[in-house]
Amino acid sequence: xxxxxxxxxxNAIYSPEKKKMICPFCDSEESYERKDKETSYGLxxxxxxxxxxxxxxxxxxxxxxxxxxxxIFNPRVEGEYLxxxxxxxxxxxxxxxxxxxxxxxxxTFAPMDFLSEARLDSMQGxxxxxxxxxxxxxxxxxxxxxxxRSWTSGNYRYTETSYYAVVREMDISFEKMPAxxxxxxxxxxxxxxxxxxxxxxxxxxxxYLSGFYxxxxxxxxxxxxxRARAKMEGDAEHILRGSISGYSSLIRNSQSIRxxxxxxxxxxxPVWKYIYQYKNVDYPFYVNGETGKIIGTAPLSxxxxxxxxxxxxxxxxxxxxxxxxxxxxx
Numbered sequence: 001x002x003x004x005x006x007x008x009x010x011n012a013i014y015s016p017e018k019k020k021m022i023c024p025f026c027d028s029e030e031s032y033e034r035k036d037k038e039t040s041y042g043l044x045x046x047x048x049x050x051x052x053x054x055x056x057x058x059x060x061x062x063x064x065x066x067x068x069x070x071x072i073f074n075p076r077v078e079g080e081y082l083x084x085x086x087x088x089x090x091x092x093x094x095x096x097x098x099x100x101x102x103x104x105x106x107x108t109f110a111p112m113d114f115l116s117e118a119r120l121d122s123m124q125g126x127x128x129x130x131x132x133x134x135x136x137x138x139x140x141x142x143x144x145x146x147x148x149r150s151w152t153s154g155n156y157r158y159t160e161t162s163y164y165a166v167v168r169e170m171d172i173s174f175e176k177m178p179a180x181x182x183x184x185x186x187x188x189x190x191x192x193x194x195x196x197x198x199x200x201x202x203x204x205x206x207x208y209l210s211g212f213y214x215x216x217x218x219x220x221x222x223x224x225x226x227r228a229r230a231k232m233e234g235d236a237e238h239i240l241r242g243s244i245s246g247y248s249s250l251i252r253n254s255q256s257i258r259x260x261x262x263x264x265x266x267x268x269x270p271v272w273k274y275i276y277q278y279k280n281v282d283y284p285f286y287v288n289g290e291t292g293k294i295i296g297t298a299p300l301s302x303x304x305x306x307x308x309x310x311x312x313x314x315x316x317x318x319x320x321x322x323x324x325x326x327x328x329x330x
Contacts, residue, residue, distance in 0.1 A: 001072045002048065003210045006031045012071045013211030016089040016289070021207055024254060034206070036074060043073050058182070061127070070210050071129035081216040083204040086268035087196055088191060088211065089289045090126055096123060096272045096287045103294055110298045111278055119276060127214035127268040128185055131221045132176040133228040136261040141168040141240040142254045145247035166250065168240050171260075177228040178269075181217035185271070187227065192295050193288050196269055204268070214268065221264035231256050 003021065010025035015060055021032045032126040037047035048213050051066035060076035063069070077083070091099075097120045104110060127303035145166045150159045152321045176198055180190035202208075236257045244250060270289025278299045285296030 001034055001036045001070055001074050001206060003005055003032045003207055004035050006033055012212070013070060014088065014208050015090040015211075017095075019088070021210070032101070032207070037328050042049075042286055046071065046111055058129075058215045058218050059311050060208040060216045061212060062238055063213065065253075070212070072206050072209050072214075076216045077206055077209070077214075078203075082266075083129075083216075083268050084265045085201045086127060086204050086208060087198075087200050087270055087290050088202060088208045089270040090200070091272070091292055093121075093123055093125065093272070096289075097121075098293070099287060099292050099294060100274065101287060104298050108300045114276060114298060115124070116166075120274065123274040125212040126271050126273055126328075127209060127212055128190065129217040130178050130179040130190075130216050130272050131217065131224060131228070132175075132178055132265045132267055133221070133225060133232070133247075134172040134176065134261075134263040135175070135232050135259055136222075137172050137230075137236060138230070138258045138260055139170055139172050139236045139240055140254075140256045141244070141252065142166070143250055143252040145244070145251075146249045147246070148248040156269075161248075164247070166244060166247070168243055170240070170243070172236055172239060174232050174235065178233050179224045179227040180265075181219050181221075181224055183218045184215070189284075189286055189295055190271075191227075193269070193271060193286060193293065196288070196290055201267070212270075217266055221266070225264070229259075 005012045005023035005026060005028050007028045008023060008026040010023050012021050012023050015022045020030050022029050044053055046053050046064040046067060048069045049067040051064055055062060055064060061072045064071060101115050104115060145164045145165045147162045166232055272287040272289055275286040283299045287294050
């Protein structure tokens with residue numbers, strides 16, 4: 001499928017800045033129509049220009065490298081692959097370029113072209129597939145707590161230690177515990193992308209993908225649930241321990257978190273991805289497309305470091321020579 005401008009026939013795309021569909025050719029807003037175009041040659045052939053598109057296994061939206069139209073693959077956003085919801089991109093490419101420039105502009109030893117317009121313009125907006133898990137749980141904590149009090153009477157100092165059986169049981173519900181379902185995206189990085197504002201979730205519509213890349217889930221919900229469950233259990237333990245106070249010490253004897261009900265939904269989260277290649281090594285940077293949070297480490301230019309060291313050495317040598325000259329006059 002492709003979204004076409006009703007006025008000029010150009011490719012209409014979703015604008016994060018305007019939060020609506022726009023035509024970048026005639027500047028029309030909300031003047032678009034969906035065209036379900038397919039070819040008899042499969043997904044790899046662009047229905048607009050006939051060019052061969054590099055489509056990977058889980059791609060659900062991409063851009064034709066020949067005509068630059070953004071295409072959405074109907075079979076990969078329907079049926080079992082239909083997302084329930086998504087957070088639309090809140091931040092556009094230009095905004096994210098500035099965020100990266102501002103974050104790394106004081107990094108003296110980065111390569112010269114690291115923050116260049118040509119490099120940063122390669123940044124791509126990607127909708128990353130996530131599974132979101134809802135849990136209704138029963139959490140039980142059993143332990144031993146102590147309370148210690150001391151007092152002085154005459155010449156003696158007394159200490160009294162009281163022991164208590166500590167039991168906490170509570171029903172705790174969790175909503176939308178996330179785990180990304182993309183093989184391409186590193187799990188640790190996607191965890192660091194959090195948090196997202198789930199209040200900005202909207203029901204899925206294909207139009208939000210126009211102008212961006214997207215994947216459908218690479219793994220079923222059962223395969224990656226362990227990551228979400230670990231987060232849930234960590235939060236449950238924090239809630240249990242947070243409900244216990246007033247003890248001098250606390251020793252846990254047992255703890256259990258039973259899942260009474262579980263439900264998983266599939267959705268998409270916005271991420272800007274910038275890959276900088278230096279000395280045949282990729283340096284990936286990720287920007288949360290809703291909050292602007294940046295994850296990535298700038299590369300180090302050895303040439304700059306050596307140049308700085310040589311300059312510093314020359315300056316210090318000059319200072320020492322001048323100092324020795326002054327001493328010789330004394």
